[in-house]
Amino acid sequence: MKSCPGCEYLVPAAWDACHRCGEPLRDAEPIRPVVTAAATRIATRRVDLRPLLDGRALPSADRARPAHDSRPLRSTRPAHGRGWSTHDDDDDAEGWRPKYRRIPFIGPIAVLVVIASIVVGWQRFFHPAVPAPLKAWVDHGAGVDFAPSDASFRVRLPSSPTVETVRVTVAAGIEGIAHVATSFAGDFEVDVVWFAVPDGTLDVAGSDPLTTAGGLAGRAGGFRVVVPEATHHAKWPALDAEIEHRGHDGDALVVVRGSEIYAVVISGPHDVTTAYAHLRRVFEVH
Secondary structure (H helix, E strand, C coil), X not given: CEECCCCCCEECCXXXXXXXXXXXXXXXXXXXXXXXXXXXXXXXXXXXXXXHHXXXXXXXXXXXXXXXXXXXXXXXXXXXCEECCCCCCCCCCCCCCCECCCCCCHHHHHHHHHHHHHHXXXXXXHCCCCCHHHHHXXXXXXXXXXXXXXXXXXXXXXXXXXXXXXXXXXXXXXXXXXXXXXXXXXXXXXXXXXXXXXXXXXXXXXXXXXXXHHHHHHHHHCEEEEEEEEEEECCEEEEEEEEEECCEEEEEEEEEECCEEEEEEEEECCCCHHHHHHHHHCEEEC
8 A cells, every 4th residue: 555645545566656646656665564562361250151152041149059050040931931040059969950930820819809899799780689688588587477268378577467357350341359568677668468269260261360360469469560570489379560559660470379369479679689689588488
């Protein structure tokens, strides 16, 4: 290389003139390389990079290996669902003990919470909570047994009932005598209605005996059948109905035993579905 005397650029030694400024290079002297002494090496700990090259992990700073320990380090990457790490002092001489990673608990706990929520929601939907005034009667069997001597039924009511007699029209120009027993638990009312009708009253052509019996029981007990459904209670045909009773929603079971009609009714300001199921269990028609 030469230094151009005109522009002082480094140019190849073979040029006769500078291609940049046109200056002749006949008198330009070649530049000789400068040789300097080698830098002094500073003594440091040599890091062994071989474990990195063959896929092994270096030991962590807080777990220094003994100088005499020549066993290899295992990879900390998971293999087939396992997590491996460096060996401990109590490892067996043949190899490494597998150390399983801790299972995260957030996932299973979240699943359990979801399942519990579904179960609770299912229970509340199909088995609503019992209103507080009825809990002793439903959950603990409190109350009184009621079984009139002139009737063929037995029932357990939440409190001692008051019994009254009412007149009810059972057919055109025909009236009957019905008995109504009323039991209260707070704002909730449980009634029992029973009476007999003349033979053939429920067998009118073109009418359903259970629907007729439900209408007659409603007249006597002061309730109106809203959603009827035919069913059985023990061996007797019956009508399971959602009703309106004294300004509240409720449920009623009307049982037909020959020419006799028996009904149990429950209503109140809150859902009585679970309490009604209990009322059906404690109502027996002989």
